[in-house]
Amino acid sequence: MIKIYNTLTRSKETFKPMKENLVKLFVCGPTVYDNSHIGHARTYISFDIIARYLKYRGFSVFYLQNITDIDDKIIKRAVSTGEDPIDLAREFEAKYLQDMKTLGVENVNFYARATEHIKEIIVQIETLLEAGYAYETDTGVYFDISQYPDFGKLSNRKIEDLNVHRISPDSSKRNPEDFALWKKKDETPTWDSPWGTGRPGWHIEDTAITEEYFGPQYDIHGGGLDLIFPHHEAEIAQMESASGQKPMVRYWMHTGFLNVKGEKMSKSLGNFITIKELLTKYSPDVFRFFVLSTHYRSPIDFSQEILEQSHNSLNRIYKFYETLEELLNVDDSSLDEPSPDESSPHNSIPETKENQEIDRLLEETKFKFLEAMDNDFNTPSALSLIFDFIRATNQNIRQGEISQKSVQNIKFFFNEISDILGLNFTSQPKNSKGHLEDELVDIIIDIRKKLRKKKDWELSDAIRSRLDDLDIILEDK
RNA sequence: GCCAAGGUAGCUUAGAGGCGAAGCGGUGGACUGCAGAUCCAUUACACGGGAGUUCAAAUCUCUCCCUUGGCUCCA
Numbered sequence: 001m002i003k004i005y006n007t008l009t010r011s012k013e014t015f016k017p018m019k020e021n022l023v024k025l026f027v028c029g030p031t032v033y034d035n036s037h038i039g040h041a042r043t044y045i046s047f048d049i050i051a052r053y054l055k056y057r058g059f060s061v062f063y064l065q066n067i068t069d070i071d072d073k074i075i076k077r078a079v080s081t082g083e084d085p086i087d088l089a090r091e092f093e094a095k096y097l098q099d100m101k102t103l104g105v106e107n108v109n110f111y112a113r114a115t116e117h118i119k120e121i122i123v124q125i126e127t128l129l130e131a132g133y134a135y136e137t138d139t140g141v142y143f144d145i146s147q148y149p150d151f152g153k154l155s156n157r158k159i160e161d162l163n164v165h166r167i168s169p170d171s172s173k174r175n176p177e178d179f180a181l182w183k184k185k186d187e188t189p190t191w192d193s194p195w196g197t198g199r200p201g202w203h204i205e206d207t208a209i210t211e212e213y214f215g216p217q218y219d220i221h222g223g224g225l226d227l228i229f230p231h232h233e234a235e236i237a238q239m240e241s242a243s244g245q246k247p248m249v250r251y252w253m254h255t256g257f258l259n260v261k262g263e264k265m266s267k268s269l270g271n272f273i274t275i276k277e278l279l280t281k282y283s284p285d286v287f288r289f290f291v292l293s294t295h296y297r298s299p300i301d302f303s304q305e306i307l308e309q310s311h312n313s314l315n316r317i318y319k320f321y322e323t324l325e326e327l328l329n330v331d332d333s334s335l336d337e338p339s340p341d342e343s344s345p346h347n348s349i350p351e352t353k354e355n356q357e358i359d360r361l362l363e364e365t366k367f368k369f370l371e372a373m374d375n376d377f378n379t380p381s382a383l384s385l386i387f388d389f390i391r392a393t394n395q396n397i398r399q400g401e402i403s404q405k406s407v408q409n410i411k412f413f414f415n416e417i418s419d420i421l422g423l424n425f426t427s428q429p430k431n432s433k434g435h436l437e438d439e440l441v442d443i444i445i446d447i448r449k450k451l452r453k454k455k456d457w458e459l460s461d462a463i464r465s466r467l468d469d470l471d472i473i474l475e476d477k
Numbered sequence: 478g479c480c481a482a483g484g485u486a487g488c489u490u491a492g493a494g495g496c497g498a499a500g501c502g503g504u505g506g507a508c509u510g511c512a513g514a515u516c517c518a519u520u521a522c523a524c525g526g527g528a529g530u531u532c533a534a535a536u537c538u539c540u541c542c543c544u545u546g547g548c549u550c551c552a
Contacts, residue, residue, distance in 0.1 A: 224552030384499035
């Protein structure tokens with residue numbers, strides 16, 4: 001039984017989709033006006049894992065994400081570079097999708113562009129106007145907040161408290177908190193509407209898109225913590241007013257921020273790290289492990305040092321997996337050490353008490369792993385169980401008390417974990433050098449092996465150290 | 478001002494009334510020609526301060542202190 005923390009009720013609730021085992025999941029996508037940064041990556045990796053786990057648990061997941069490809073920031077950026085706004089949006093959308101692919105975020109079923117849903121947006125605005133929830137002024141069409149008394153239920157705010165404004169409200173609005181559904185504009189790009197040319201407001205695209213694909217009610221809506229207010233609040237107001245059905249969303253999920261030295265990452269603070277920059281230094285898996293090591297709702301503090309910690313921790317799992325593979329392919333090691341005592345053809349260790357112990361521990365770990373993930377996707381807790389298991393198993397391996405069958409079962413479990421968490425320790429890339437380079441390095445290593453057999457330590461060490469200078473690390477077994 | 482999330486060993490994180498956590502780091506050992514990696518063991522008075530409830534509190538209540546975020550740009 002999966003429990004999900006619902007921002008709306010501020011409590012964990014048992015997850016039950018509206019329709020049997022079909023999960024309709026919507027996550028707010030990016031506004032594509034610049035490169036995506038690692039804060040975005042945190043959120044999308046978190047929801048990637050959530051989608052993976054729901055699938056693992058037998059749900060059929062339809063994961064929908066919007067792409068905000070029209071908005072003030074895009075236009076502003078396009079004006080400054082002299083580019084067409086839509087071209088600019090397409091360019092950064094492509095980069096975003098590439099970043100996600102590199103990060104192993106691959107469970108989104110459909111990306112919906114705002115500009116390809118203008119028709120649906122207009123229909124929804126018309127519905128709101130007809131029902132008296134919206135009104136038209138000289139500057140646009142606005143949602144009338146006084147018609148929706150529940151406004152603020154998600155962020156736990158009262159309308160009367162919303163009196164601090166960074167931007168002075170448009171004077172044509174009835175209430176200062178009313179938000180734009182349609183902005184009347186002349187500068188391109190614009191779309192025709194019953195209210196003249198212009199473009200949609202920010203919030204309406206999501207509800208138009210989700211209504212189109214999911215209907216007025218669906219299961220999970222996710223996004224970063226910063227979207228709770230006003231974005232998600234506005235979505236609720238629009239959709240529930242337009243459809244008359246509540247709730248629009250059954251489970252609201254929000255990811256915590258990625259901070260740098262305790263501060264939110266932002267351009268103005270200059271602590272902005274793009275996904276591309278990150279990946280020049282660390283592998284996608286290291287970053288994913290870093291994300292996994294904190295609960296998705298908690299703030300996560302980024303630093304080089306912590307990524308190093310993640311790297312080291314992850315290596316422990318990698319090495320364990322390698323050990324499993326070695327145990328299953330004992331004949332491979334015959335080149336180096338033909339261990340005569342254990343070279344019996346079957347090399348099978350009979351079922352012993354120790355083996356039963358390991359098998360029991362495996363079952364227990366599996367159970368607890370699911371329990372941790374069921375509990376609002378508690379990945380840190382799940383990881384901790386894996387480390388417990390590795391330590392205990394290593395002890396048995398060291399004593400030689402483990403059967404091939406047990407190793408196989410363990411490996412199978414780790415393959416599952418690899419899938420659920422999206423960590424690729426099953427196919428760990430060795431060296432991402434070019435093909436020819438690989439082979440050249442192999443030749444050098446081969447020669448060095450022979451030198452070591454001759455106990456020519458001086459030359460062996462020199463080779464190792466020269467390779468080290470090229471970031472090729474040799475580790476003798 | 479209002480709303481929200483936090484303060485857990487040197488660092489990063491789980492936990493959420495009782496059985497003293499996981500990883501990283503440190504230390505010791507095994508292995509090794511050496512180095513590294515790996516493995517094992519071990520280490521660390523752990524719960525922001527103060528009061529209260531309770532047989533029992535990191536965990537519940539109150540209060541105070543501190544940090545961060547949001548309050549129509551935001552993942």
